[in-house]
Amino acid sequence: MAFGRSERRTSPVEPVTLKILVAGGFGVGKTTLVGAVSEIRPLRTEETLSEAGRPVDDTAGVEAKRTTTVAMDFGRITVRDDLVLYLFGTPGQDRFWFLWDELAQGALGAVVLADTRRLEDCFSAVDYFERRGIPFAVAVNVFDDAERHPAETVRDALDLDPEVPLLMCDARDRASAKKVLITVVEHAAQVAGDRRAAAAN
Amino acid sequence: MTPQADRWYDDDAGPVVRPYAMTRGRTSHAAEGRLDLIALVIAESRGEDDDADVDRTLSPEHLDIVELCRAEPMSVAELAADLDLPVGVVRVLIGDVLEAGLVHITRPVPPAELPDAGLLRDVIDGLRAL
Numbered sequence: 472m473a474f475g476r477s478e479r480r481t482s483p484v485e486p487v488t489l490k491i492l493v494a495g496g497f498g499v500g501k502t503t504l505v506g507a508v509s510e511i512r513p514l515r516t517e518e519t520l521s522e523a524g525r526p527v528d529d530t531a532g533v534e535a536k537r538t539t540t541v542a543m544d545f546g547r548i549t550v551r552d553d554l555v556l557y558l559f560g561t562p563g564q565d566r567f568w569f570l571w572d573e574l575a576q577g578a579l580g581a582v583v584l585a586d587t588r589r590l591e592d593c594f595s596a597v598d599y600f601e602r603r604g605i606p607f608a609v610a611v612n613v614f615d616d617a618e619r620h621p622a623e624t625v626r627d628a629l630d631l632d633p634e635v636p637l638l639m640c641d642a643r644d645r646a647s648a649k650k651v652l653i654t655v656v657e658h659a660a661q662v663a664g665d666r667r668a669a670a671a672n
Numbered sequence: 673m674t675p676q677a678d679r680w681y682d683d684d685a686g687p688v689v690r691p692y693a694m695t696r697g698r699t700s701h702a703a704e705g706r707l708d709l710i711a712l713v714i715a716e717s718r719g720e721d722d723d724a725d726v727d728r729t730l731s732p733e734h735l736d737i738v739e740l741c742r743a744e745p746m747s748v749a750e751l752a753a754d755l756d757l758p759v760g761v762v763r764v765l766i767g768d769v770l771e772a773g774l775v776h777i778t779r780p781v782p783p784a785e786l787p788d789a790g791l792l793r794d795v796i797d798g799l800r801a802l
Contacts, residue, residue: 485778488710488747489787489795508802514753543709545749550798554791557710557747577708579787579795653799660792 484553491655492574494561494599495584496592500612500642501560502544504584507648509546509558543574558652561596571599580659581607582651584642587620590628597629606659608636610651634661694733694761701767703777709749709759712778713766715741730772733757733765738774745778 493501506513544560559574575581581600585593593609600607611625626637636654641647692699701707715738736755740746746754752762769775 485714485745486712487791488712488778489791490710514750543749545709545753547747547750548799548802550795554794554798555747556795556798557749559709559749574709577710579792649799649802653796656792656796656799659787660789660796663787663792664789 486549486551486553486555488555488557489579490557490559490574490577491652492559492561492578492581492605493584494581494593494596494607495612496586496589496596499584499586499589499592501584504582504610504612504640504642504648504651505544505546505558505560507643507645508548508652510549511547513544513546513560556652575599575603575605578605580655581605582655583607583609585609585611585625585629586614586617587611587625588614588617590625594629597631601632606655606662608638608651608655608658610638610640610642610654612642613639634658692761694731694757695764698764699760701764703767703770704763706777706779707748707763707766708779710747712745712747713737713741713751713770713775714745714778715775716773730769731765734769734772737762737765737769741775 493504495501502513543562546558548556548558550556556579559578561571561574581596583593583596583600597607597609609625609629609631611620611622613619622637622639629637631637636658638651638654640651733755737751740751740754748759748762748766751766752759755762757765766775766777770777
């Protein structure tokens with residue numbers, strides 16, 4: 472970094488940028504959640520699902536969704552002039568996992584979006600964040616036609632650690648999506664505090 | 673199941689070769705390590721350096737990057753989306769304009785460091801106020 476020239480003023484503020492990942496299975500509503508809170512239309516790279524791709528991409532229960540995110544989609548929230556939060560939807564298919572490591576690097580935390588009709592779709596995301604020690608919360612996107620399950624049942628089915636927050640949400644709803652993000656950041660703050668305390672001992 | 677390397681070079685993965693013509697075949701840049709998706713690219717103010725002769729070596733895509741960043745700081749991800757180019761290509765192009773001294777990069781919070789408690793509090797407050 473060119474510290475020697477940093478006194479040169481270019482713009483009044485150079486914001487700090489942070490990112491939160493939104494992970495979960497194909498068609499679970501990641502882009503919807505990002506779009507519900509982002510100040511910009513989610514920017515994305517999407518490719519149309521081809522016939523050849525169909526056996527790989529099991530679309531049962533996601534009838535309305537015709538395309539799948541193969542790279543990333545993201546939104547932006549300007550928290551303050553000098554603080555910008557980016558939300559990245561992770562690729563929904565396992566074959567694009569090679570993109571995850573880069574996305575996860577330096578992430579503040581993550582949301583794992585779950586659909587109770589296809590709960591197994593989010594197992595890999597839960598595993599991924601657990602193994603890397605990235606603070607995450609599970610948000611169950613309650614679809615209109617899905618059977619309602621108590622939070623404890625979902626928690627057991629996912630075998631979540633007790634400290635991992637789990638909440639129900641409606642990914643289309645701004646207030647609900649906001650609550651999900653706040654839950655993640657609060658959890659990340661908790662985890663960071665615990666780790667600091669552990670390191671001090 | 674075929675090995676992963678065979679699996680993602682399909683139509684769904686999009687065009688993976690052609691855009692690299694813009695980078696004259698380069699797929700990486702020395703500055704790449706600094707170009708996180710959320711690193712901000714900020715245009716240097718014009719003035720002391722006369723960039724008139726630098727410009728001749730730059731492609732329209734390079735100049736687009738500088739123009740976009742002049743309006744406001746742009747993240748690497750936003751530049752890729754705005755230019756409709758793969759992130760890999762945009763990284764190489766940003767590396768070039770960085771080398772030419774036309775932009776500088778902010779560094780996101782280093783991944784190894786725990787986020788500052790005050791910063792997290794600010795994020796929570798900011799989200800609540802949305």
